Amino acid sequence: MDVVQVGLVGLGTVGTGVAKILIEQAAWLERRAGIPIRLKRIAELDLDRDRGIRLHGIALSRDAKDILEDPDIQITVELIGGIEPARTILLEAMARKKHVVTANKALLASNGPELFEASSDADVEIGFEASVAGGIPIVRCLREGLAGDRILSLTGIINGTSNYILSTMTDQRRSFSESLKQAQSLGYAEADPRLDIEGHDTAHKLVILVALAYGIHLKPQEVFTEGIREITEMDIAYAGELGYRIKLLAIAKNVRGILEARVHPTIIPAHHPLASVGQAFNAIYVNGESVGPVMFYGKGAGMMPTAGAVTSDLIDIGRNLRLGIRRRMPPLGFYGDIIEKAAIKPMEALCTKHYIRFPVVDRPGVLSKISGVLGNHGISIHSVIQHGRQNAGPVHIIMLTHEAREASLQQAMAEINRMEEVLGKSLFIRIEDALDDL
Amino acid sequence: MDVVQVGLVGLGTVGTGVAKILIEQAAWLERRAGIPIRLKRIAELDLDRDRGIRLHGIALSRDAKDILEDPDIQITVELIGGIEPARTILLEAMARKKHVVTANKALLASNGPELFEASSDADVEIGFEASVAGGIPIVRCLREGLAGDRILSLTGIINGTSNYILSTMTDQRRSFSESLKQAQSLGYAEADPRLDIEGHDTAHKLVILVALAYGIHLKPQEVFTEGIREITEMDIAYAGELGYRIKLLAIAKNVRGILEARVHPTIIPAHHPLASVGQAFNAIYVNGESVGPVMFYGKGAGMMPTAGAVTSDLIDIGRNLRLGIRRRMPPLGFYGDIIEKAAIKPMEALCTKHYIRFPVVDRPGVLSKISGVLGNHGISIHSVIQHGRQNAGPVHIIMLTHEAREASLQQAMAEINRMEEVLGKSLFIRIEDALDDL
Numbered sequence: 001m002d003v004v005q006v007g008l009v010g011l012g013t014v015g016t017g018v019a020k021i022l023i024e025q026a027a028w029l030e031r032r033a034g035i036p037i038r039l040k041r042i043a044e045l046d047l048d049r050d051r052g053i054r055l056h057g058i059a060l061s062r063d064a065k066d067i068l069e070d071p072d073i074q075i076t077v078e079l080i081g082g083i084e085p086a087r088t089i090l091l092e093a094m095a096r097k098k099h100v101v102t103a104n105k106a107l108l109a110s111n112g113p114e115l116f117e118a119s120s121d122a123d124v125e126i127g128f129e130a131s132v133a134g135g136i137p138i139v140r141c142l143r144e145g146l147a148g149d150r151i152l153s154l155t156g157i158i159n160g161t162s163n164y165i166l167s168t169m170t171d172q173r174r175s176f177s178e179s180l181k182q183a184q185s186l187g188y189a190e191a192d193p194r195l196d197i198e199g200h201d202t203a204h205k206l207v208i209l210v211a212l213a214y215g216i217h218l219k220p221q222e223v224f225t226e227g228i229r230e231i232t233e234m235d236i237a238y239a240g241e242l243g244y245r246i247k248l249l250a251i252a253k254n255v256r257g258i259l260e261a262r263v264h265p266t267i268i269p270a271h272h273p274l275a276s277v278g279q280a281f282n283a284i285y286v287n288g289e290s291v292g293p294v295m296f297y298g299k300g301a302g303m304m305p306t307a308g309a310v311t312s313d314l315i316d317i318g319r320n321l322r323l324g325i326r327r328r329m330p331p332l333g334f335y336g337d338i339i340e341k342a343a344i345k346p347m348e349a350l351c352t353k354h355y356i357r358f359p360v361v362d363r364p365g366v367l368s369k370i371s372g373v374l375g376n377h378g379i380s381i382h383s384v385i386q387h388g389r390q391n392a393g394p395v396h397i398i399m400l401t402h403e404a405r406e407a408s409l410q411q412a413m414a415e416i417n418r419m420e421e422v423l424g425k426s427l428f429i430r431i432e433d434a435l436d437d438l
Numbered sequence: 439m440d441v442v443q444v445g446l447v448g449l450g451t452v453g454t455g456v457a458k459i460l461i462e463q464a465a466w467l468e469r470r471a472g473i474p475i476r477l478k479r480i481a482e483l484d485l486d487r488d489r490g491i492r493l494h495g496i497a498l499s500r501d502a503k504d505i506l507e508d509p510d511i512q513i514t515v516e517l518i519g520g521i522e523p524a525r526t527i528l529l530e531a532m533a534r535k536k537h538v539v540t541a542n543k544a545l546l547a548s549n550g551p552e553l554f555e556a557s558s559d560a561d562v563e564i565g566f567e568a569s570v571a572g573g574i575p576i577v578r579c580l581r582e583g584l585a586g587d588r589i590l591s592l593t594g595i596i597n598g599t600s601n602y603i604l605s606t607m608t609d610q611r612r613s614f615s616e617s618l619k620q621a622q623s624l625g626y627a628e629a630d631p632r633l634d635i636e637g638h639d640t641a642h643k644l645v646i647l648v649a650l651a652y653g654i655h656l657k658p659q660e661v662f663t664e665g666i667r668e669i670t671e672m673d674i675a676y677a678g679e680l681g682y683r684i685k686l687l688a689i690a691k692n693v694r695g696i697l698e699a700r701v702h703p704t705i706i707p708a709h710h711p712l713a714s715v716g717q718a719f720n721a722i723y724v725n726g727e728s729v730g731p732v733m734f735y736g737k738g739a740g741m742m743p744t745a746g747a748v749t750s751d752l753i754d755i756g757r758n759l760r761l762g763i764r765r766r767m768p769p770l771g772f773y774g775d776i777i778e779k780a781a782i783k784p785m786e787a788l789c790t791k792h793y794i795r796f797p798v799v800d801r802p803g804v805l806s807k808i809s810g811v812l813g814n815h816g817i818s819i820h821s822v823i824q825h826g827r828q829n830a831g832p833v834h835i836i837m838l839t840h841e842a843r844e845a846s847l848q849q850a851m852a853e854i855n856r857m858e859e860v861l862g863k864s865l866f867i868r869i870e871d872a873l874d875d876l
Contacts, residue, residue: 017728021586021728025586025588028588029586030773031772031773031774032585032586032771032772032773033585034767034773034774129583134729135726135728135729135730135732136732137579137582137583137732140578140579140582140583141575141578141579141583144575144578144582144750144753144754145567145575145578145579145750146575146746146750147470147471147749147750147753147754148459148463148467148470148746148749148750148753149746149749149750150463150466215469271714273714273735276709276711276714288573288746289742290455290459290573290742290743290745290749291572291573291736291737291742291743291746291747292573292736292737292740292742292743293735293736293737294574294575294734294735294736294737295733295734295735295736296732296733296734296735297711297731297732297733297734297735298729298730298731298732298733299729299730299731299732302730304727304728304729304730305728305729305730307728308584308586308587308726308728308729309729311586311587311728312582312583312585312586312587314586315582315585315586316582316585319766319767320766323763323766325761325763325766328757328758328761328763328766329472329757333470334469334470335468335469335470335471335472336469336472
């Protein structure tokens with residue numbers, strides 16, 4: 001083989017970045033892959049928009065079929081996102097013995113096993129480095145760099161939008177809605193931000209990370225998912241006062257064969273490396289049995305970081321094609337049919353410390369009543385903050401608890417929220433202050 | 439092929455860790471590599487010491503020859519360190535068509551091209567993930583994860599000993615010598631710490647990183663190298679007061695084809711991700727044209743992190759052997775004979791800002807005289823700190839300069855150090871406050 005021919009489906013932001021790299025860095029890519037990588041065809045519905053790149057010599061069409069049916073094309077890159085028609089295009093490409101590269105985290109989270117099986121049946125590669133944490137090469141780090149290690153836990157800031165909002169609330173002392181607006185005006189958040197701020201995008205990526213770390217396929221709905229919408233600037237300020245930061249974390253832990261996989265706002269110590277991951281940056285903190293803690297930090301989204309990740313998959317497949325190798329390893333880097341069995345820990349059985357904020361009426365006896373309910377549920381209080389009333393409305397009692405079972409806490413919270421002295425919904429945030437101790 | 443047989447030369451700290459993983463995690467490694475990886479032989483001079491692992495069924499000997507001459511052994515792991523006999527063992531193993539894995543940074547820095555050529559001649563792989571930054575998979579990150587990107591700059595904290603000392607000086611306000619003693623008592627520093635604190639170990643690793651990032655082989659002596667011995671707790675305190683931290687950095691930059699490669703104590707902003715890399719941790723901050731800034735953080739040394747890195751090389755080679763592939767890619771991940779040409783920037787031509795501390799007699803006119811000399815050499819002052827005298831001895835004038843050429847600064851410093859008002863050697867530390875702007 002003397003050249004690798006690529007077909008690109010989708011010329012949106014990332015697709016344009018990939019085209020730019022393939023066109024402008026052709027000599028560099030050849031030096032890296034050992035074989036020229038040529039962008040032969042692009043399929044895109046909107047072919048009229050000027051994207052600032054010269055697509056000279058590349059066959060353009062509105063139909064992905066033109067790529068699928070071209071026998072010269074060895075790699076199909078899918079960058080249209082969403083479930084359909086992305087899924088059908090990838091399956092069809094693999095059925096036609098084309099290798100595929102995708103950045104489609106939603107599709108991989110929902111249909112990963114189907115896609116990986118199709119790649120096995122067709123004996124082709126499926127590259128998905130760009131699907132998690134954009135420019136951070138976390139797929140290769142877990143599948144290759146840390147392949148010899150047992151991953152005890154993995155904790156990630158893997159949604160740039162949420163991290164941007166929480167960082168803005170922290171650094172600029174803005175409200176959630178102001179910070180969201182700022183994120184939208186800067187292009188860090190979509191007009192409909194739900195996928196990001198409700199944690200679903202993070203959960204999709206966590207499904208992929210769990211598969212890479214443990215060889216276990218979760219369904220997205222098996223990941224407990226809670227977003228950041230209820231976090232107020234007050235909680236950020238109190239957490240700061242206590243030496244903590246609030247981050248939306250994806251957490252996976254494997255504690256003696258019991259798997260935790262959850263996404264929720266989390267309070268971590270201000271000195272933890274994840275605490276200083278600001279703006280729209282991503283970071284993944286991995287705790288390996290041998291390696292100890294390792295952290296990977298970088299841009300989780302954007303045209304060029306994500307396009308760079310797609311390119312690394314193209315080089316990887318190019319290096320294989322040059323030698324005539326197909327499927328050097330399974331997509332997740334695990335051999336054998338038997339997937340390691342892991343029971344998933346039900347959320348109710350989770351034990352963590354908690355930050356709780358109770359908005360209450362300013363009246364004697366309230367604190368005693370609340371702590372009584374907590375005590376009845378076996379929840380022990382570590383510390384309490386209550387500042388004097390600063391304006392009309394409720395005063396806020398802040399408590400940090402010792403480790404308590406989620407089920408007990410939920411029951412206690414429901415009971416407390418029914419108290420007439422409680423003037424709004426109380427908020428609790430789980431604390432992870434020992435990410436390295438497992 | 440149905441099993442990969444490994445011979446291990448050197449059962450020191452890291453060797454023991456590798457043996458431990460190969461013995462205790464055999465099932466996991468087979469699941470990862472797709473083929474059993476069996477430790478068949480160990481060669482070690484000191485076979486009497488109890489290392490707390492059961493070496494049942496492994497052939498032990500005092501002579502590496504027993505490994506080299508065993509035709510069943512496909513991979514030789516060299517973990518004895520130093521130039522000889524490590525070099526001869528690796529060359530001999532490759533000549534006998536054995537793949538090799540090494541953690542030997544000093545050897546790779548001095549003899550990298552010879553070893554890489556031997557691996558090419560013999561058509562075998564040479565794995566060296568463990569040679570830089572221990573448990574951080576930086577070799578794979580540069581050679582595979584970021585393969586599609588142009589590396590603009592790379593900045594590393596890659597010597598745990600020096601970082602431990604500087605962190606202790608910063609966090610516990612101790613002197614250099616107290617911090618060194620503490621590092622030694624905790625096993626972070628050797629009895630003879632020169633290789634670490636004088637920057638040579640860092641320079642060795644930088645040579646390897648430059649090779650991986652740019653495909654350029656430097657000689658260790660081509661890397662400007664300055665250690666941390668002259669840094670005092672006073673400099674740490676002043677830097678802190680100004681919002682900076684002092685770190686021993688390995689810096690490589692490729693600015694329009696001109697390569698900088700240098701190791702020296704460096705002042706960086708306290709908010710930079712590298713500034714919070716504490717203790718004996720390592721981190722490598724890479725600035726890629728597409729990906730932007732990426733940082734990799736973890737333990738740079740120690741038994742198990744380094745052993746984990748060696749294991750990842752064994753899995754990688756195992757995955758290839760399973761398929762009957764030899765040399766999937768060249769050791770640095772660059773194809774072609776032509777190494778990209780880069781002129782090395784002479785140190786004198788370097789332009790940076792500087793922190794300078796002048797120990798002077800407490801007398802009127804000194805500041806004016808010093809700033810006069812700086813002015814004569816075209817060095818412009820950004821700010822000055824001079825605190826009142828606190829005890830006997832000199833007062834210290836601290837200056838931050840604007841960007842100045844190294845040559846001019848050196849000349850000015852020599853002139854100032856000859857002034858009778860200057861009571862000791864003035865110290866300057868280069869500032870890098872724009873690691874992302876290139």
